Amino acid sequence: MILGMTHDQLIFIAIMIISIVLFITEYLRVDVIAMLIILALSITGLIEVKEAFSGFSSEPAIIVAAVFVLSAGLSHTGVTDMIGEWITKLSGKGEVRAIFVIMISVAAMSAFTHHLMVTAMMLPIIMKICKDEKDLHASRLLIPMATAASLGTTMTLIGAPAFLLANNILKRAGEPSLGLFTVGKIGLPLVLCGIAFCILMKWILPKTSGEDDSDDKFKLTDITTELIVVENSPWIGKTLEQMITEKEKQFSLLSWVRGDKIQDCTKKDTTLEVGDNFIIRTTPDELVSFDGEHGLVLKALHKFSDGKEHLVTLAGEEKRILKAVIAHNSIFVGRTVAQIDFYNRFGVAIVGIWRKSGWISTGVADVIIRAGDMLVIWGPKEKLNELTNHRGFLMVLPFFASSMKRGKSKLSTSIMLVSIVLAATGTLPAYLAFMAGAMAMILTKCVNIEQAYESIEVKIYVMIAGVIPLGIAMEHTGVDKILAAQIKNFTGDWSPVAMLLIFYWISALLTQILSDAATTVLLAPIAVAFAKSAHISPTAAVVCVTMGAVASFLTPIGHHGNLLILSPGGYRFADFLKIGLPLTVLLSLITCFMSLMIWH
Incomplete structure (x- = not known):
């Protein structure tokens, strides 16, 4: 040749x-390799500089970035x-019902959001289901789930970057051009086939359950804090039961205090008042x-709002929050938060407390501090900086959290659906x-601009722009x-199928060592040239290449989602x-x- x-x-x-060697060896990050490809093609003059950098303004790159922001809006x-x-x-x-529900749901979500995000979201959910139901095993559910996440991307043009590139x-x-749901003509049958196959062949999978690496035993969860009903609150006059029902996804109620008296939480028909x-x-x-x-x-923050036009809140102020672990010999041990008087002494507020073991049922101010407790502290940056050197704390760390705006859930869902309809029609x-949808998510504050930028996987965006x-x-x-001519000579008078x-199989094998996007970019142009010389539809050839890159499940390294479930499912290669292998065939x-x- x-x-x-x-x-x-x-x-x-x-x-x-x-480029292929670098992608396979992962000697460099994929986005760095992509930039090197751009430079190499520009410097050698194989294409004009404008064409070399055209990927950054290309439709695939724009759609991928926009979909990440839309997904963040749904998440937040x-x-x-x-x-x-x-x-x-x-x-x-039941195992069959669980596999069916999980796979059909995951496939539907992956059609419009990044499949890796869906896999990461579903992993702890499935582990919890298996923990609660002893007859269900994680190893019987996780591979079907990850398979559905990848197959779901075949139902829409935006499901996987590979289809956008194709x-x-x-x-x-x-x-x-392919329409939003054009590939779904094949993708939907593939999803249904995958579900039926996983249900019929579930006996092939072992009955084991590994450890969920995402379940960090020392993760800051179950923070105890206090809420107060303020003036003009819509909760005034409503019952305790109404609040518990509506807010059950946001918190669990430990105690209820009115004035200086603890109220009976079993009397759920009692109406709420200002100051509760x-x-x-x-x-x-x-x-x-x-x-x-x-x-x-x-x-804890209500006092900061007295006489001010706006309430002081933690929303959007993550950089003004710290979490501090109480040292074993700390002067704070054995004293309550009120006795220490953090506000007057240090100029900060204790907005929450986390304890690894044991229960906290009193208000934050009345908690007797123990060694190992973790305090969530809010205050001016200069005061927090002073606090980091205090000997009473074993360590002081940044507090990372993203505000959830559940009141905008219907709005974010509507924005996503409208974006899909506009594109599909x-x-x-x-x-x-999708870019309009992403901007709508930001303008309606379903997601703030910082969260929008953070949601975009820059590596994927740059890799697409580079390939x-x-x-x-x-x-x-x-x-x-x-x-293409070499392949034509090899295949001779073979049938079109x-x-x-x-x-398909060249693509399926190559995607085990390359990304589906890189595989598609390398093989799709060859498939087009081959199809024209063999009098086959170029679209059919390119779709087969892309499906092979996206829907091949030969090894755990073929898709990043498989790597996420490898340990939790207790799987072997x-x-x-x-x-x-039989599913890919x-x-x-x-x-x-x-x-x-x-x-045709």
Whole structure:
């Protein structure tokens, strides 16, 4: 193949081989490799500088960034938590029912959000289900869940970056653009096939359960704090039962104090009044979510709001919060928070307390501090800086939490649905529809601008921007036609299905060592050139390549989601191969046959 190749073609082959080696060895980060590809193609003059950097403004990169922000909006408004609770309730106690509910739900979510985020969200949920139901085993549920997460991406154009890149390659080749749900014509049958296969072949999987690495025993959870009902609160006049029912996802009630008297929490029909004080247990994210919008504020901060126009809250002020561990020989041990008087002594407020073992049922001010307790402290930055050197604390660490805006859950869901409808109907191009949705999430404060930036996986964005010019250079130098001709000579007079199966399995094997995006960019241009010479639909060939990159389950390293479940499921390498190999064979046959039926 080297004989007769031009200088530019040889240079491109060298750049491609070096890129593949770097991707495989992971000697450098994928985003760094992508930037090196851009520089190499620009410096060698294989493509113009403008084309080399065109990936950053490309539709695939824009859509991926926008979808990350949309997903963050759903997460920060509690929509993903609600979905997790629904799945838990619907899963039941039977193994078949649990597999079906989990897989269909995960596939649906992965069609519109990043599959790795869905896998990470579902992992602790499944581990809890298996812990509560002794007849269910994590190893029987996690591989089906991760499989559904990957298969779900085949139902929409935005499910996986690989499909966006494939669409970009097809448009450059002069082929019709793929619609938002076009790939779903094949993707939906693949999902249904995957669900049926995992249910019928569940006996292949072991009955074991490993450890959930995400379940950190020393994680700051179950913080005890106090809430107070403020003036003009919508809760005034409502019953305790109404509040407990509506706020059960945000906190659990420990005690209720009115004036100086502890109230009977069993009398749930009692109406609430201004100044009612609730001692609760909650999570870090929920702690910073009490912004006074619904008439409940943190008691420790209420004094800071006296005479001020706006309530002082923790929302959006994570940099003004610390968590401090009480040292064994601390002068604070054995004294209550009120006795120490942190506010007058240090100029800070104790907004919550965490204790590894034992119960806290009193108000924060009355808690007798023990060694090992962790205090959540809020105050001016200069005061917090002074506090970090105090000998009474074993260590002082930043407090990381994201405020949950559950009151905007319906709004965030509506924004996501409208974005999908606009893109699906062609009212707006997909990249504009989803970018508009992302901006709507920010403008309506479903997610703040810092959270929006943090939600974007920069590595994925840069990698997409970097591999796009690699595909352009392959087309410009004619390397795609050379490689396509080699494959054509090899396949000879094979049937179209057999030819597409070759491409599917090359892609399936290559994606075990490369990302699905990189695999698609390398093989899709070759598939287009091959299809044109073999008189096969280029769209069918590119779809088969992309499906092979996305829907192959041969090893645990083929998809990052498999790595997440490896330890929690107690899996061995062979467990993935036993169920993944026959499933991939089945999926490849369905994909190739259906591609030729849909795209003649």
